[in-house]
Amino acid sequence: MNVIEIQETGGPEVLQLVDRPQPELTGPDDIRVRLCAAGVNPIDTKIRQHGPMLPEGLPAVLGCDGAGVVEAVGEDVTRFKPGDEVWFCHGGLGGPAGNYAEYRVINQQFVQAKPRAVGMVEAAAAPLxxxxxxxxxxxxxxxxxxxxxxxxxxxxxxxxxxxxxxxxxxxxxxxxxxxxxxxxxxxxxxxxxxxxxxxxxxxxxxxxxxxxxxxxxxxxxxxxxxxxxxxxxxxxxxxxxxxxxxxxxxxxxxxxxxxxxxxxELMLTPMLRDLPRARLHQGQILRRCGDLIDRGDLRVHVSQTFALDEAAEAHRLLEQGHVTGKLVLNLE
Structure with a gap:
C-alpha cells in the first residue's frame, strides 16, 4: 500500500511516498479500514519538524484524522461490519499507525460511525x-x-x-x-x-x-x-x-x-497518556457532533484537498498560515 512516511525530521520535503505491506489484524477487537481521506492538522507539521510524540519514533506515518470504509473485522468486533463507513481521530503521533496511508488497522473502540450527511473528505477534516x-x-x-x-x-x-x-x-x-x-x-x-x-x-x-x-x-x-x-x-x-x-x-x-x-486544552492527551475513560468521552463527543452534522446544525469547511502524494504541498500551505477551514488528503 502507499503511505506517506517520514524517516527523519525536517521540512515538507521529508514527507516521502513509499510502499509498505498492507496491515493485518493483530487483535480480536481490530478492524481494518480502507482510508478514503485524511485530515491535515498543525500537529502533523510540528511532528514532522520536531519528531514523534510517542516512543515508537521514526519512521513514522503522520495524520491523526481519518475516514474510510471497514474492510475486515476481528472475531470480537461487534460495533462494525465490512462496508461500514467510519471516522476517527487516532494515531499519527509516532510509528507506523498514522492516516497518511491507504489502510489502517485500529481497535474498534477508537472508531465511530461516519455522519451520513457528509462525504469522506468532510468527515476526515473534522474529528481533531x-x-x-x-x-x-x-x-x-x-x-x-x-x-x-x-x-x-x-x-x-x-x-x-x-x-x-x-x-x-x-x-x-x-x-x-x-x-x-x-x-x-x-x-x-x-x-x-x-x-x-x-x-x-x-x-x-x-x-x-x-x-x-x-x-x-x-x-x-x-x-x-x-x-x-x-x-x-x-x-x-x-x-x-x-x-x-x-x-x-x-x-x-x-x-x-x-x-x-x-x-x-490538548485533545491528544488520551492518546499520549493512554487514558481509556477519556477516550470513551471523546467517542461520545464525536457521536454528538455527528448527530449535529446529520441534522444540518454543524458543518466543517474544507478549503482545499490534495492527493496523497501531494502531502508536502499541503504542509507548505498550512505552514504559511491563514488557511481557511481545513486541508484534507483525498485518497480516492
Missing part, C-alpha cells in the same frame, strides 16, 4: 478540531447559554467549528479575522461580531461589543501573544482557554485581579 473545540468550550470553560464568547481565528480549523458549537449552546459570539472574506464566513457560521485584528484594537472592540463588561469565555487558538493580549478583554471571573503553550513569560497579575480561570 471538533474534539478540541468541544473540550475547550464545554469541558474546560463550562459554556452556558447567554454567555459572550470570543473565538480567536474564527475562520481557522478549530475556530470555525468553535463558533458553531458556541452558538448551538445559546452563546453570543465574536471572533477575530484577518479580512472581509474570513469575516463573511464567520458571520455565516454564527458569529455576531468580527474584529479585523490588522485594523482594530482587540480590547477596544471587545469592550465596545460587551458594553464594557468583557467576554465570559475566550478561546485562544493562536499563541502566547494573543493569550496575553486577551486577558484585559475578559469579564471578571471569566474563562480563558488556550490550545497552545502560553509560554514562560506570563504576567498574570491582571488575570488574578479578574479572578480568571485559565485552562489548557
Amino acid at each position: 478540531v471538533l474534539l478540541t473545540a468541544w473540550e475547550a468550550l464545554h469541558d474546560r470553560a463550562r459554556l452556558a447559554e447567554g454567555q459572550r464568547v470570543l473565538i480567536h481565528a474564527g475562520a481557522g480549523g478549530v475556530g470555525h467549528v468553535a463558533i458553531q458549537l458556541a452558538r448551538l449552546a445559546g452563546a453570543r459570539v465574536c471572533t477575530t479575522v484577518s479580512g472581509p472574506e474570513k469575516a463573511a464566513l464567520a458571520h455565516e457560521l454564527g458569529a455576531e461580531f468580527c474584529i479585523n485584528y490588522h485594523d482594530e484594537d482587540l480590547i477596544e472592540a471587545v469592550m465596545d461589543w460587551t458594553e464594557g463588561q468583557g467576554v465570559d469565555i475566550a478561546l485562544d487558538t493562536v499563541g502566547p501573544e494573543v493569550f496575553r493580549r486577551t486577558i484585559p478583554a475578559m469579564a471578571q471571573y471569566g474563562d480563558l482557554v488556550t490550545i497552545l503553550d502560553p509560554g514562560p513569560e506570563l504576567d498574570l497579575k491582571e488575570a488574578r485581579l479578574r479572578n480568571l480561570r485559565l485552562s489548557l
Whole structure:
C-alpha cells in the first residue's frame, strides 16, 4: 500500500511516498479500514519538524484524522461490519499507525460511525478540531447559554467549528479575522461580531461589543501573544482557554485581579497518556457532533484537498498560515 512516511525530521520535503505491506489484524477487537481521506492538522507539521510524540519514533506515518470504509473485522468486533463507513481521530503521533496511508488497522473502540450527511473528505477534516473545540468550550470553560464568547481565528480549523458549537449552546459570539472574506464566513457560521485584528484594537472592540463588561469565555487558538493580549478583554471571573503553550513569560497579575480561570486544552492527551475513560468521552463527543452534522446544525469547511502524494504541498500551505477551514488528503 502507499503511505506517506517520514524517516527523519525536517521540512515538507521529508514527507516521502513509499510502499509498505498492507496491515493485518493483530487483535480480536481490530478492524481494518480502507482510508478514503485524511485530515491535515498543525500537529502533523510540528511532528514532522520536531519528531514523534510517542516512543515508537521514526519512521513514522503522520495524520491523526481519518475516514474510510471497514474492510475486515476481528472475531470480537461487534460495533462494525465490512462496508461500514467510519471516522476517527487516532494515531499519527509516532510509528507506523498514522492516516497518511491507504489502510489502517485500529481497535474498534477508537472508531465511530461516519455522519451520513457528509462525504469522506468532510468527515476526515473534522474529528481533531471538533474534539478540541468541544473540550475547550464545554469541558474546560463550562459554556452556558447567554454567555459572550470570543473565538480567536474564527475562520481557522478549530475556530470555525468553535463558533458553531458556541452558538448551538445559546452563546453570543465574536471572533477575530484577518479580512472581509474570513469575516463573511464567520458571520455565516454564527458569529455576531468580527474584529479585523490588522485594523482594530482587540480590547477596544471587545469592550465596545460587551458594553464594557468583557467576554465570559475566550478561546485562544493562536499563541502566547494573543493569550496575553486577551486577558484585559475578559469579564471578571471569566474563562480563558488556550490550545497552545502560553509560554514562560506570563504576567498574570491582571488575570488574578479578574479572578480568571485559565485552562489548557490538548485533545491528544488520551492518546499520549493512554487514558481509556477519556477516550470513551471523546467517542461520545464525536457521536454528538455527528448527530449535529446529520441534522444540518454543524458543518466543517474544507478549503482545499490534495492527493496523497501531494502531502508536502499541503504542509507548505498550512505552514504559511491563514488557511481557511481545513486541508484534507483525498485518497480516492
